[in-house]
Amino acid sequence: MKAKAAVLEQFNEPLAFREFDVQPLAEGEVLVKIAAAGVCGSDVHMWRGKDPRTPLPIILGHEGVGFVADTGGEKRGLLGRVLRPGDKVVWERGVMCGKCYYCVVRKEPSLCPNRKTYGISLSCAEPPHLRGCYAEYLHLKAGAHLIRIDDDIDPAVLVAASCSGATAAHAVEVSRVRPGDVALVVGPGPLGLFAVAFALKAGASRVYVAGTEADRSRLALAEQFGAAGTLCLVDTTPDERRQFLLDVTGGVGPNVVIDCSGSVRAIEENLPLVASGGTYSIPGIAEPRDLLSVDLFAWLARKNVGLQGVWVSDTDHLWQAVQLVLSRAYPFEKLVTHAFPLADAMRGLEAVEKCEAVKAVLKP
Amino acid sequence: MKAKAAVLEQFNEPLAFREFDVQPLAEGEVLVKIAAAGVCGSDVHMWRGKDPRTPLPIILGHEGVGFVADTGGEKRGLLGRVLRPGDKVVWERGVMCGKCYYCVVRKEPSLCPNRKTYGISLSCAEPPHLRGCYAEYLHLKAGAHLIRIDDDIDPAVLVAASCSGATAAHAVEVSRVRPGDVALVVGPGPLGLFAVAFALKAGASRVYVAGTEADRSRLALAEQFGAAGTLCLVDTTPDERRQFLLDVTGGVGPNVVIDCSGSVRAIEENLPLVASGGTYSIPGIAEPRDLLSVDLFAWLARKNVGLQGVWVSDTDHLWQAVQLVLSRAYPFEKLVTHAFPLADAMRGLEAVEKCEAVKAVLKP
C-alpha cells in the first residue's frame, strides 16, 4: 500500500507531495488513516525555518484525528478496549520513553528528555516514513497512547484537542485556579480559547480575554466560549485596560493570567496586575524571546505571585481536552474556520500565518 | 424600632410570631433587613425536635440575603468596600472564633470548636434577640463576614448559596475531582443541584444524578444544570444502575461520588462502584445514622478509594457559591419553586417537609 504525504524538504519552499510505501506493523504499532490534521502555528514556524533543529525532510502535522487502519497484534485504547479497524481515535502526539525520572518518578512526561513528537522531531527520511499528520496515513510507534472515540463527533472539531487543547489543560493545571477566581487569558487563538474553557472548568467565575487587532473575530468567539468580557488592544490604552481589570475585580486584579500570546510586552503589561497570591503562566512562550525585566519586589515578592513556565503537555492533558470537547459545553465546532484538502496544505499554512483562520484543518 | 420574627418555642408546635426591640449596634455589628430567608431541610428537623440540642426559643433561618439597615461604625465587606445602608449583602452563617487552631493554623474554620450558627445555635432569649433569618431584621455579630452584591440578582435566587451552595462547594473541594472525571451526585435537592454545578466547575466532564421517586422533578432540573443523565430509583434496579454507571464510564465506575442523600443504603449501593483512586464524600450526613458495614479490602484498600466526611462550610465556600450563582451559568432561578410571606413560614416548612419544594423562601 502507498500513502501520500506533504513533505517539508526545504524551509520556505512549498511542501512537496510524496508517496511512501506503508511499512508492516511491528507488535504494538498502529496504522491510522488520517481523517483531519490540524495546521498549528508552529507548523508555520517550522516551514519558515524559525526552528532550525527541524529534521528535514519531514511530514508536518502533530495534530490529528483518524481511524484505525491496522494494528500490530492486539492493541488496546486507554480504557482497555481492543482497537479494531475503523475505530475513531486520537493519540498522544509526544513519544516519551516511559522509564526515566520525569516519566515515572515525577510523572511529568512532558519533561521527558527523550520526548519526540510526530510531525515535529521525527523525520520521514527513514522507514516507516509516515511520522506526521499531513498525510493519508500515520504510522504510530509501539508505545502510543490512543483514545477510542465512540462519539459521532466530526474529526475536524476534535483535532485541536490534540495539541492546543492539551497544552491549555496543562497551562490551567499549573495556574492553580481556585473556585471563584477571576482569570485573564491573553491571546484568543485556539490555545487561548481552550484556556478560557479550561479556566472556567477549573472553577474561575469569570474569564476576561485580551487580544490584538488581528484577533477581533476571535475575541467575539471568546464570548461564545463564556468569556465575561474582552479587551482589544487597538481600542484601549494600557491604562484603560488596567483600570478595567481592577474595576471588574473589586480592585484586586485578576487572580490568574494565562498568557497564550507569547509576547514579552504582554507580560510587562499584565504581570504587575496579578492579584496577590495569584499566578501568571506563559504557555505562549514556545521559542526563545527577548529578556523580560522583572521587578522582583513589586510584581512577585510583595504579592506572593508566581511566574510559571508551561512546556507542552502529556496524555493526561490530552484526555482532559478530549473530554472537554466531547462534553459539548463549549462551541468548539466554531473553532474550525477553514478546511482544505491535503493537496492544498500550503493554503492552510497561509491561512494560519495571516491569522485568517482560528483553526485550519487538512482533510486527506 | 421593632422587628417581627417567627419563633420556635416548642418542638412540633406552630412557630410563634413575636416582636422584638431592635438593639443598638456595637462597634462592627451590622443590622440587616432580610429580603429573603431560605427554608432548609434542617429547619424542619429542628422544628420536629430531631436535634434536641436546639436552644429554645429560637428564630429559625440560617439562609438569608438582605440589605444593610445600619452598621456599628465603619464596616467593610470582604473586598474592603465600606458598607452603606441599602447595600445588598449575604453573610457567612457561621460565627467562628477566628483565633483557634482550626481557624488560624489549619484554616478550616468549619471545624472551629467555638462555631455557632445564626438560626441554629443562637437563641433569641437574650438581647439582641434577632439571631435568625425568619425575621424582618437580623442582628449580625461584630466579626461577621459580609459580601456586598452589586449585581441586580433577585435575593431569593441567591439565598440557597448561603447554606446548600457553600456546603456543596466544600463537598466538591474534598472530593478531589480531576479534570475529565465522571461524577455521580446522589440526592438532587438544593445541595445536590449545587453539587452538580460545582462538580462540573471542578472539571468533571460528566455528572450523573440519582434520586428517589420524590425527586423526579428535581432530576429533570438536574439535567438543566448540566447533568449528563439521571437515575430514578423506582425505575431501575440496583443492578441496572450499576450496569449503567459502568457503561458510561468505560467499565471503571464514577471517579467521584458526592452523596447528598444522607442515606446509608445509598452508600452501600454506590461505594463499591467508585473507580480506583476515587473519592466518596458524604455531605448529606448531618445527624447520627445507622452504622455502615464497610468491606475495607474490596471497597477501599484494593482500589485506593477514600470515604470522606464533609462538615458544613466556611466563608471561602460561601464566596464560591455566590460567584457561581452570579456567573449565570446555571439556572439557579429555577431552584426557587416556592415563596411565602414570613407570616406563612409554616407553609414553607411543610412544603419542604413534603418535598414539594426544591427551595422555598420566606419574604418578610
Added chain:
Amino acid sequence: MKAKAAVLEQFNEPLAFREFDVQPLAEGEVLVKIAAAGVCGSDVHMWRGKDPRTPLPIILGHEGVGFVADTGGEKRGLLGRVLRPGDKVVWERGVMCGKCYYCVVRKEPSLCPNRKTYGISLSCAEPPHLRGCYAEYLHLKAGAHLIRIDDDIDPAVLVAASCSGATAAHAVEVSRVRPGDVALVVGPGPLGLFAVAFALKAGASRVYVAGTEADRSRLALAEQFGAAGTLCLVDTTPDERRQFLLDVTGGVGPNVVIDCSGSVRAIEENLPLVASGGTYSIPGIAEPRDLLSVDLFAWLARKNVGLQGVWVSDTDHLWQAVQLVLSRAYPFEKLVTHAFPLADAMRGLEAVEKCEAVKAVLKP
C-alpha cells in the same frame, strides 16, 4: 549459564531448589545478579496458600537489590545513565502497561489493571523462568524501571525500600500530613517503621507508634527512628491509650493515623480518635478482612475525616524510599535483624512468620 532459585511448588510445603537456564536477553531486558532478597510478610501468606491466586510454580521474592549482570542492548537507569555490568541497582517490583488510563492519564500506575509483580504474580513455569528474587539471578522485563545506586550502601539495608518503603511512601502521600501534625502509626513492622520516617519527612512534628506484645522490640526500634512515644497493647487499656493520645495532642487527637497493622480492631479503636480534618489510611489491609462497622456521623461526617485506602506503590514511591534510606537520616541498618543464605530460605520465612525478625534477607 544456570541459576539456582527457591521455588514454591506446593502451598505449605518446603520451597524446592531448582536450577534454570538463564535465557538470552531481548532488547531492553536486564539480567540482575541478586545481592539480597527481602522476605516479606506476604511471602509467608503466599507460602501458606492464603492467596490462592498465586500462580504455581513460582520463585518467591518481590523485594531485592542486586548488580547488573547483563543488558539487552543499551539500557539506562531513571536518571539517564547507561547501565553497565556490575552496577548496583534496585528496580520497581511492579510491571505496569504504561499505556492505560491509570498509567498515563491518572498517573497512578499502582492501579494499572494490567499490573504484575515479580515474585507474586509471575510464574516460573515458562521461560525466562527467573521472575522472583529468591534466586541467583532475576530476569527483568524490557520496560523495567531501574535506579542505579552509586552509594556504597550494603544491599541488605536497601532491600526493604523496594516494597515496604515504597508502600509506606504511598500511604503517607495519601494521608495528607500537614507540617506540624501529630501522627499515629499502628503496627511497627518494616512498613510501619518506614511510615514513621516518611511521616516525619512529610512534616509531622511528632509520631507515636502502637504495637502488640510481639512488637515490643520493634517499638523500641521505632523510638530510634524518631517516634516521640510508643504504646504497647498489653501494657495499656484502650481507655489509657485514648487518654494518652488526647493528652499529647492538646485534646484534639492525632491528625493522621497510618494503620499498618491490617487489624479491623485497631481501626475500630483508633478511627474515632482522629482529629477533625484528619485522615486514617489503611496500607495494612492487603487481603480481604471482616467488615468494619462505621459510625458515619461521629467518626467521619461531623469531623471532616477521611478513611483512605492505599494500594501497593509505584516507581515514584520506590524513588522516595531509596532516597530516604540513602539520606542516612534514619537507622535502616537496624531493620535487618536476620540474614540467611538462599539455601536457608525456609528459615527466613519462619523468622518472619513468628515475628522474630523485623526484616529478614536472603543472600544468594
Added chain:
Amino acid sequence: MKAKAAVLEQFNEPLAFREFDVQPLAEGEVLVKIAAAGVCGSDVHMWRGKDPRTPLPIILGHEGVGFVADTGGEKRGLLGRVLRPGDKVVWERGVMCGKCYYCVVRKEPSLCPNRKTYGISLSCAEPPHLRGCYAEYLHLKAGAHLIRIDDDIDPAVLVAASCSGATAAHAVEVSRVRPGDVALVVGPGPLGLFAVAFALKAGASRVYVAGTEADRSRLALAEQFGAAGTLCLVDTTPDERRQFLLDVTGGVGPNVVIDCSGSVRAIEENLPLVASGGTYSIPGIAEPRDLLSVDLFAWLARKNVGLQGVWVSDTDHLWQAVQLVLSRAYPFEKLVTHAFPLADAMRGLEAVEKCEAVKAVLKP
C-alpha cells in the same frame, strides 16, 4: 505599672530608653512580659531608615517569646486552653483583620491588606504604647493568636521561630518540595537555616547551602542542620558551583531553590540551574531591588519552572516553626550566638549589621 522600652525616635541615632505606663487591658487583650526579643535584619534596616514608612517613634522588635502577665478577661491559646499569668507564650507577629477576602476566602492572611506588625508598623506614640518587643512588656491586641508553650525550652531558642522560622515555613510551602527532591538554599542566616530544616521536613532527600565569605561559620552550622554540602562563594567560581550542583543531582539540577539571600545576582546564577518542573522561591526579597532580566524561554517556559514570590507568613507558619523547634530534631540552640540585656540593644543591632551574629537576642 511602668515598662521600659528601647525606642527608635530618629533614624541612625541610638535607640532611646523610655518608660511607659502600662495601660489597662480591654477584653481579649494580653499583656506579655518579654523573656527574649530577637534582633532581626529588618530591625537594622528600619534603624538605618531604609524603610522610610517606619512610623516614628516606634519600639522595635517583632520577634519575641514571653510570659503572660495579665489578660483582659478570659483568653485562650490556639488549642483552647485558658491562658494564665506565668504561661510561656509566643504569638503571631502580624495583626490581620480576619474578615477580608485574603483572611477568610483565600485563607492567606499574610496578604491581608490591613495587616500591621508589632515592632514594624505600630508606633508607640499613642497608648497603649507597648507595641514592640524591645521592651519589658508587650501589649497585644484583642484578636492576638497565642501559642502556649508547655515545654521547658529556653525562650531565646524559640524566638527566631516567630519571624524567620515562620517565613521559612511559608517559603517551603510555596516551593512545592516533593519527597526525594534535592534543594538548594541560598543564604544561611536564620531564615536560610530554618529553610534547610523545613525543606528536609518537606521531604527533600538532600539540601545544599550556598553562602558568602561572611557566611562561613553559618555554612558550618548548616551542616549541623543536616545540609548535605555547602558552597562558599569565595572558594568557588560560578562554573564550579554549577558543575557541583549538576554532579550531585545526576545532571538535572536542584528541584527547588529557596533563595534567602535577597541578591539579584544569586537569582541570575541559580535560576538557570533549576531542574525541569522545579520552583525558585524568593523569601529573601523584602524590599525593592534592581530589575532581574529573565530568559523566559530557557529558564522558565522550556522547563516548566516557576519563579515564586513569598510574602511574610501567617499563624499556620508560626505554628509549624514552633513545632519544628520543639521537636528537638535540629540544633536551633546553636542559632543564638549573641545575647544582650535590653539596655544593650544597640550592641545587638551592631552584631547583626556586621554579620557577627547568626541570631542575637535581647533579654529585658
